[in-house]
Amino acid sequence: MWPIALAIVVFIVGYTYITLNYRKDGEAYEPFQAMEDRRENIVDKNYYDWFRLKTERAENVSASVGSVTIKTVEQSKPLENVIPEQLVFYIPTRPVLLPNELSIDSDSEIVSGQPYKIRLELPKAIGQDERFHLQSFYKEGSIHLLASLFVKDIKDIDEAAFASPKGTFEFHIPTDPIEAKRAKCYLYNEGLLHTWSIPVTKSATESPES
DSSP: OHHHHHHHHHHHHHHHHHHHHHOOSSOOOOHHHHHHHHHTSSEEEOTTSOEEEOOEEOSSOOOOOSOOOOEEEEOOSOGGGTSOHHHHHHSSSOOEEOOSOOEEEEOSSEETTSOEEEEEEEEHHHHTOTTEEEEEEEETTEEEEEEEEOSSSGGGSOHHHHTSOEEEEEEEEOOTTOOSSEEEEEEEETTEEEEEEEEEEOOTTSOTTO
């Protein structure tokens, strides 16, 4: 038995020496954390060439810039039969969409490199709930927006929240990957589809050749 014990001791001493002398400085690589950091990037692209845009909720609501005509139609089909098929596979689970009617105010143009601002009028209790998100996806001139509740079931939200007084909430959408001269926007909530189209212009800091 002693040869085995000796081999174990030699291995431990040798491994410890090599680790201490050749280990790289800096934080250890953590695959899971690296994946989470990537998902938190402002823009994430999948192999279908869809971009997930990290939409942020603004602390304050800015004044409306211009006006845009928004067409709203009733949509009785399941969401997966309405949104592009590739987008169905991009979204891991079927979103729980906001059931309330929405009033939408959008900037009249997208300025490349600057956040695109959308203002939604919805029940305050919902708008202030951290579980409410405006999911944003982009591909080839089309922006698809989902007014989503990050819950397993709509029953997870107190019914009284949907009846609370209305408030206006502003959301900022990054425009980095948008290269089209015009963008078609689609915003979905439960039973409704809102569509509009706006031009995409370059910011004053961009050169005409960029």
